[in-house]
Structures are given as structure tokens and as C-alpha cells.
């Protein structure tokens with residue numbers, strides 16, 4: 001186990017098999033049944049790239065996802081907290097993950113995760129209506145979005161406009177089939193690129209297969 005190129009992410013290489021880990025903020029507590037490894041008094045949670053688009057992005061070679069210890073992250077589409085829990089490990093006790101999720105049933109599971117992880121703040125809201133939660137978050141170092149909606153790019157740009165600090169990073173996971181099931185994923189990805197580069201600087205792009213078929217990740221910076 002050794003630090004990877006990505007801040008706060010660890011890796012282990014056995015032959016051809018590489019595994020990713022984050023340092024467990026709440027020792028002894030796995031979040032979604034992931035494996036836990038102990039090494040020199042520290043605890044590491046395995047981060048499965050088939051269950052997290054951010055882990056898949058790192059596995060596909062991204063060298064900078066922008067997230068640092070102490071960051072404030074606005075996470076849109078937090079679901080039950082799989083990826084948010086790893087980001088919670090990355091930002092640590094001095095950071096925060098504001099997790100926006102519009103399904104009450106799913107958010108309930110995130111609330112259980114947040115009971116232990118005090119740096120996760122669940123917000124029941126529609127990411128399409130950023131003004132509805134504007135009073136609960138001020139400025140974010142990172143906006144991360146994974147909502148699988150038809151207007152994914154529009155939702156992302158709105159939230160970056162309201163909440164992302166200048167120089168902050170925006171990470172957009174795009175699911176091609178949610179935008180248009182009939183078109184080739186790469187054509188959909190290119191259309192999204194044209195929309196987001198009007199307002200943000202794209203610094204990295206990764207297609208996420210085979211971990212996540214027909215998905216890509218855009219990593220952007222606010223001017």
C-alpha cells in the first residue's frame with residue numbers, strides 16, 4: 001500500500017491488478033460492504049471502480065481530480081453515499097461534503113452514513129433548483145455531479161455558477177444514455193463538451209469503460 005498520484009488516495013499493485021483505497025475516517029466502520037485493510041496502525045477502505053465513477057476516473061489514468069484535505073465539496077446526486085464516503089475520507093475532518101439527493105428513500109441511507117461521518121451533510125433537494133439550497137452552502141472548492149438526467153450539463157453549469165469558487169474544480173460524470181439513448185455515446189459526450197467549455201476550462205476527460213459503460217468524466221476548472 002502506497003500513496004498514489006492523487007492526493008489522499010492510496011494504491012496497491014499485485015501483478016497486473018491495481019486496487020485503490022482511501023484512509024478510513026471512521027475506523028472500524030465500512031460504509032457499503034467494502035473490504036478494509038489495516039497497515040501500520042491505519043485503516044484503508046477499498047474503492048471499487050465498478051461502483052464509483054470517481055474511482056473509475058482514477059483507474060483510467062486521471063492524475064488530478066482536484067480534491068484536497070480540508071475542501072468543501074458540493075456533491076450532486078449523492079445517493080446512499082458510496083462515492084461521497086470516499087470523498088469524505090479524502091477531505092478529512094477539516095473538510096465537508098454537502099450531499100444533494102432528491103429521492104427521500106435514498107437520502108435516508110445517506111443520513112445513516114452521515115450520523116457517523118460528521119463531515120457529510122445530507123440535503124434533500126433537486127439539483128436542478130440550486131436556489132432551493134443556496135442558504136445551506138456558501139462557496140465550494142469542488143462541485144461533483146452524478147445525476148443521470150437529460151439536462152446534466154445545464155444542471156452542472158448552474159451549480160458551478162452559483163457555488164463553485166473561482167479556480168475551483170468541477171467534476172461532471174456524464175451518462176450518455178440518459179441524455180439520448182439513440183445516439184452514439186461519444187457524440188453525446190462531445191455535445192456536452194461544447195456546452196461546458198463555454199463557461200469552464202476542461203482540464204481532463206476520461207471515458208469510464210469497462211468500469212462504467214457509456215459514461216465519461218469531465219474535470220473542469222472555473223476561470
Ligand SMILES: C[S@@+](CC[C@H](N)C(=O)[O-])C[C@H]1O[C@@H](n2cnc3c(N)ncnc32)[C@H](O)[C@@H]1O
Nearest residue numbers: 077078079082083101102103126127128146147
Ligand atoms: C448514479 S446515482 C449516484 C451514485 C453516487 N454518485 C455514487 O457514486 O455513490 C444518481 C443519483 O442522483 C439522484 N438524482 C437524479 N437527479 C437528481 C436531481 N435533479 N437532484 C438530486 N439528485 C438527483 C438519483 O436519485 C440517484 O440517487
